[in-house]
Amino acid sequence: MSASPESLDLARAAAQAASDKLAGEVIGLDVSEQVVITDVFIVCSGSSERQVSAIVGGVEEELIKEHSRKPLRREGERDARWVLLDYGDIVVHVQHSEDRAFYALERLWRDAPVVDLQLDEHHGPEADGSGAPA
Template sequence: MTASDESLDLARVAAQAAADKLAQEVIGLDVSEQVVITDIFLVCSGTSERQVAAIVDGVEEALLKDRSRKPLRREGERDARWVLLDYGDIVVHVQHAEDRAFYALERLWRDAPALDLEVSDGRPEGESADPA
């Protein structure tokens, strides 16, 4: 069994919203074979607590505006180091870059296939990610 089309759609909207807030390494993992309670883990990171909070706000706003979805549960907002947004079909993990390196969710879920989220990098056309 693979993630449903609806789950993939939600993940793409959330991923683009995260990218629009300049989230780093936005990836989607199809965990529908390994986990009963959700289809997709969306994982991304920010370089500061402030950016993590902005990414979370962007994801929540986009899913509410574009798909009329509110998170069923959210955890970690107070510290803004690792915020989890549970939408049922997808679970969004927004982590501080240091915590992401430490916990390595991609390694933990390495058996889950990566998804093509069709995300642009959130930067204006012609602007590169590398300022050098």
């Protein structure tokens, strides 16, 4: 059994929101075979605590606005080094680049299939470099 279509849609929306905030190395892992409580992990990184916070804010804003979904649980917001947003069927991990290299979640979950996130790299206000809506 793989991740449900609803989980994949939510994961893609979260990943796109992270990408729009210039998150690094945005990947999705289908962990539905390995984990009972969730379907997809989104893993991405920011180069500073400020960027990690901006990515988290962007993901939360998008999922509330477009999917009426709030996280069931948040962890790590105060330090903004590794923030976890648990939406039930997906879990978003936003890590500082240094922490991501150290913890290497992709290596830990290497048996999980990679999700095609269908990211539009030119989506969102940051795409033209001005920071203003297109």
